[in-house]
Amino acid sequence: MGDEKTVGDFLLERLGAWGVRRVFGYSGDGINGILKALWKADRAGGGTIDFVQTAHEELAALMATAHSKYTGEVGVCLATGGPGAIHLLNGLYDAKLDHRPVLAIVGQQATAGLGGSGQQEVHLRSLLADVAADFVETVVSPEQARHVIDRALRIAIARRTVTAIIIPHDVQEEPAVEDPPHEHGMQHSSAGWSAPRVIPASADLRRAAEVLSAGSRVAIPAGAGALGAAPELIAVAEALGAGVAKALLGKAVLPDDLPYVTGTAGWLGTDASNRMLRECDTLLMVGTTFPYTEFLPKPGSVRAVQVDLDAGGLGVRYPTEVNLAGDAAETLRALLPLLETKTERGWRDDVEGWVADWWRAEGERAHQPASPVNPKLLVHELSARLPGDAIVSGDSGTSTVWLARHLRVRGEMMVSLSGGLATMGSGVPYALAAKLAFPGRLCVALAGDGAMQMNGINSLIDVARRWRQWSDPRLAVIAFNNRDLAYVSWEQRVMDGFPKYPATQDVPDLPYAAYAELLGLKGVRVERPEDVVPAIEAALAADRPFVIDAVVDPAVPALPPELTGEQRKTLDQALKQGDPDERAIREQLERQEVGNAP
DSSP: OTTOOBHHHHHHHHHHHTTOOEEEEOOOGGGHHHHHHHHHHHHTTOOOOEEEEOSSHHHHHHHHHHHHHHHSSOEEEEEOTTHHHHHHHHHHHHHHHTTOOEEEEEEEOOGGGTTSOOTTOOOHHHHHTTTTTTOEEEOOSHHHHHHHHHHHHHHHHHHTSEEEEEEEHHHHTSBOOSSOOSSTTOOOOOOOOOOOOOOOOHHHHHHHHHHHHHOSSEEEEEOGGGTTOHHHHHHHHHHHTOEEEEOGGGTTSSOTTSTTEEEEOSTTOOHHHHHHHHHOSEEEEESOOOSOGGGSOOTTSSEEEEEESOGGGTTSSSOOSEEEESOHHHHHHHHGGGSOOOOOOHHHHHHHHHHHHHHHHHHHHHTSOOSSBOHHHHHHHHHHHOOTTOEEEOOSSHHHHHHHHHOOOOTTOEEEOOOSSOOTTOHHHHHHHHHHHOTTSOEEEEEEHHHIIIIIHHHHHHHHHHGGGOSSOOEEEEEEEOSBOHHHHHHIIIIIOOOOOHHHHBOOOOOHHHHHHHTTOEEEEEOSGGGHHHHHHHHHTOSSOEEEEEEBOTTSOOSOSEEOHHHHHHHHHHHTTTOTTHHHHHHHHHHTTOEEOO
């Protein structure tokens, strides 16, 4: 079709009109019309879209999700139909469950061949119907492209969800229709979206203030919905004399150097957080659908107020007395002048004492001996050396526990991971997405060996392709190499009462640092505790991405700080049934001072 503008060309232009500057994806013949448009734009010198080729489509969707989390923008991923679209699903569900706007663009067989059971033909609308339930549409004519693109992006951003566009191969190369005819049945949409100001009704704010002012022991669990509301959250906490616990996705909501910030809560939480939630008389839940309900007060035992932008998430985890549907910062700002400022600070003093005790005790536990290296020590020493603008990405596994408890957030640090889906293999692609968005900042990924083998080592290939383009070439990966799918091993012992089964739990001991060096990166293997600090300092001073292959002890318990009597009984039962790590685990339970829940 020569140089005539095609639907593929128009797609790129329209994405640019919405502010999209980066698309994550993988090549395939089902999207050749779009890939050709990328080539044409680049050749003409007018390309505004950075196409990031990933080693697998799943990585593209995970990186689009991470891009959205770290930048606040919509993430966009691109894949061919059939297997390409199928591979996107895991990363798209990560976005859906964590309420992040992501647009998936997928190719399809030419329209004339649909229904003919051709190669790679998959019913894509059915495939994407759940993950992109708010909007999934097939572009079957050039006149349709404009409003489908606009609606997909607007809905993704406004509803903080996943949307999808399916474009058959032949439609991609048809002549674009930028302005559909002014006639019946045609749509004439526009680009752009502005966030509304969402504040609860005045009467509901007054009711909430009455509940909170009446409490003498207020606890504030805050999650990802409170990101960006730090000044307001601090002001409310000061007025109420409250302590603030953080859900995992809200780890960067407030810095951990505030004495009343108790750290993360729940199964991966701190003793200070869990004790505060246990002993409070009033809850103010802000921007969180905290999943570990057993760590919240007994239902009905305390009064509770919840703030969330998504009204559908209110009153789900705890029987709240007042539900405030609104933006966290706007709502807290409107609530603040209605609160009675508390002068009695006994509760706050208690909370601050628990926080100080926790950090002191965990610092000591991180230095307890292990075989060969205590995994807590890695994050403890890393945390002390990170700059205040570092970006940290977690994965899913025991490394998440060490991140949750030992990483002390400060300054402008950002932290994220796969929360609702908790998918393994997300840590390294998350860190790479962060680095592409903020090339001048240090990015760090913490991942277990299972996650590294699942996705991480492939994502390192993408790191190796890109690092020379960054103004700051540092991207550090700590691979927690315990040769065990240890988080699940601990769940089996404590929740289900059976010992570790090596056939399902052991993973190979791969040389992650040596693999990084094969890719032209740097790395070091750490097998002694005295080598931890030198390795971290080398990674943070490196002239290129750096992988620390940390050989750590799987017997260090990835458990809550305190176990219930039933949990301890179940664990003991599992260990007595021939667990290969029984002796080491019993030693570590004593060294790590895992207590008994009241």
